[in-house]
Amino acid sequence: MRYVSTRGSAPSLDFGDVLLVGLATDGGLYVPSEVPSLPDDWDVERPYAELAAAIMWPYVEGCIDAETFAALVADSYRSFEHPDVVPMRQLEPGLFLAELFWGPTLAFKDVALQLVGRLFDEELRRRGDRVTVVGATSGDTGSAAIEALRDRVAVDCFILHPNGRVSEVQRRQMTTVLADNVFNLAVDGTFDDCQDLVKAMFADEAFRNRFHLSAVNSINFARVLAQIVYFVTAAAWVRRRIGVDSPVSFVVPTGNFGNVYAGHLARRAGLPVGQLVVASNANDILPRLFTTGTMAQTGVVATLSPSMDIQVSSNLERLLWELHGGDGAAVDVLMRRFREHGTVTLDPEQWRSLSSGFAAYRADDSACLDIMARYYRRHDVLVDPHTAVGLSAAEQHGYSPERPLVVLATAHPAKFADAVAQATGVRPALPARLGNLLERAERYERVANDLQSVEAFVLTHARVGR
Numbered sequence: 001m002r003y004v005s006t007r008g009s010a011p012s013l014d015f016g017d018v019l020l021v022g023l024a025t026d027g028g029l030y031v032p033s034e035v036p037s038l039p040d041d042w043d044v045e046r047p048y049a050e051l052a053a054a055i056m057w058p059y060v061e062g063c064i065d066a067e068t069f070a071a072l073v074a075d076s077y078r079s080f081e082h083p084d085v086v087p088m089r090q091l092e093p094g095l096f097l098a099e100l101f102w103g104p105t106l107a108f109k110d111v112a113l114q115l116v117g118r119l120f121d122e123e124l125r126r127r128g129d130r131v132t133v134v135g136a137t138s139g140d141t142g143s144a145a146i147e148a149l150r151d152r153v154a155v156d157c158f159i160l161h162p163n164g165r166v167s168e169v170q171r172r173q174m175t176t177v178l179a180d181n182v183f184n185l186a187v188d189g190t191f192d193d194c195q196d197l198v199k200a201m202f203a204d205e206a207f208r209n210r211f212h213l214s215a216v217n218s219i220n221f222a223r224v225l226a227q228i229v230y231f232v233t234a235a236a237w238v239r240r241r242i243g244v245d246s247p248v249s250f251v252v253p254t255g256n257f258g259n260v261y262a263g264h265l266a267r268r269a270g271l272p273v274g275q276l277v278v279a280s281n282a283n284d285i286l287p288r289l290f291t292t293g294t295m296a297q298t299g300v301v302a303t304l305s306p307s308m309d310i311q312v313s314s315n316l317e318r319l320l321w322e323l324h325g326g327d328g329a330a331v332d333v334l335m336r337r338f339r340e341h342g343t344v345t346l347d348p349e350q351w352r353s354l355s356s357g358f359a360a361y362r363a364d365d366s367a368c369l370d371i372m373a374r375y376y377r378r379h380d381v382l383v384d385p386h387t388a389v390g391l392s393a394a395e396q397h398g399y400s401p402e403r404p405l406v407v408l409a410t411a412h413p414a415k416f417a418d419a420v421a422q423a424t425g426v427r428p429a430l431p432a433r434l435g436n437l438l439e440r441a442e443r444y445e446r447v448a449n450d451l452q453s454v455e456a457f458v459l460t461h462a463r464v465g466r
């Protein structure tokens with residue numbers, strides 16, 4: 001399998017290179033040059049890790065041997081507390097939750113990052129190389145990345161989070177990891193600022209080469225790849241459960257568009273998916289794009305679902321590349337225009353094909369609190385605010401036993417306990433395995449929102465490039 005850049009001018013790479021470089025040198029994102037079909041027996045019940053290895057194999061073949069890969073996948077999902085890895089729950093006839101939060105840091109990012117950390121180790125060992133991972137987080141990616149990369153000998157890990165804009169549990173899950181290869185930077189700015197700083201470090205070619213920069217945020221295709229799997233297991237479960245073979249639709253609480261893009265690839269691989277429903281909080285650039293055909297940036301507002309407080313959804317570029325028929329030069333022009341003017345309008349043809357497979361809805365904080373309270377009363381289930389945005393989108397979109405809808409539950413309620421308590425009066429307890437998280441010592445560095453300060457910090461702390 002070859003991977004090509006969405007901007008068309010960076011060299012095409014194999015999986016091992018794509019894994020380690022993340023962002024392409026032309027500023028684009030790597031996409032697979034073709035989408036392999038799902039295994040024929042995708043809907044047969046079997047252990048999660050087994051199906052996962054089978055689905056992902058065509059994407060990694062040639063870079064790792066099959067046995068090693070299967071073992072890494074199996075090992076990754078042993079770190080999950082639930083034996084199903086992604087357990088399913090029926091809420092109402094036609095409405096289901098896929099619980100993606102049983103990994104070590106209580107959010108869906110673990111599903112991909114537990115595997116990506118192990119793939120990094122394997123690939124770097126094979127090459128005798130080391131890398132410096134730099135990443136931006138709105139809260140959940142950072143902790144999942146740190147948990148996946150801590151103490152790995154060939155990796156130093158620098159994670160930028162927006163100072164004061166992540167929840168206490170999120171912050172502590174990052175800052176209480178005192179491993180020698182982990183560095184937390186609290187940037188005075190928003191998540192988009194953090195993301196821009198990371199992109200700027202990658203664009204600084206001398207810096208990038210000297211420190212062997214590598215990315216594990218959702219622009220890394222390996223993460224998207226691992227996320228394809230649970231769309232498949234969830235659709236298979238629903239179809240077995242209700243005995244239908246109608247397509248299954250998904251609601252995806254969305255920020256950077258990585259998760260929903262994985263659902264799109266699952267559909268292209270042959271999974272019978274109805275609609276992919278994008279659920280946004282008050283940061284509604286995507287619902288506005290899907291209803292008007294214009295993508296227009298506004299300021300980021302802080303909400304109860306901080307992991308979705310994003311205005312520029314990086315992974316959308318992968319879909320835009322498809323809409324442009326794989327014309328990297330056209331995507332390059334489009335993205336530059338968007339950078340410059342903060343707005344861009346799709347032509348009607350592209351907008352129509354975008355709208356045919358996707359729907360998008362917005363839910364603000366008050367809707368989200370109402371949902372959390374209602375589902376607690378009616379179903380005795382506590383959902384986190386991101387999942388609540390998803391449930392609101394599900395209600396706006398509609399569902400029935402003939403048109404089943406799966407809402408991806410992207411975080412454990414205890415990760416956002418304040419919001420859950422505000423809505424329901426019940427404070428969800430942290431799972432026992434997180435232990436004394438709230439008492440442990442923290443370590444992080446507060447830095448200004450500028451490239452020089454961040455690069456200077458990396459320069460003094462990274463072990464490669466000195």
Ligand SMILES: *Cc1c(COP(=O)(O)O)cnc(C)c1O
Pocket residue numbers: 107108109140141218253254255256257258259260307308386410411
């Ligand atoms: C990261 C995250 C999201 C957004 O996912 P994207 O892939 O960035 O769209 C939603 N919910 C939670 C809890 C997250 O951590």
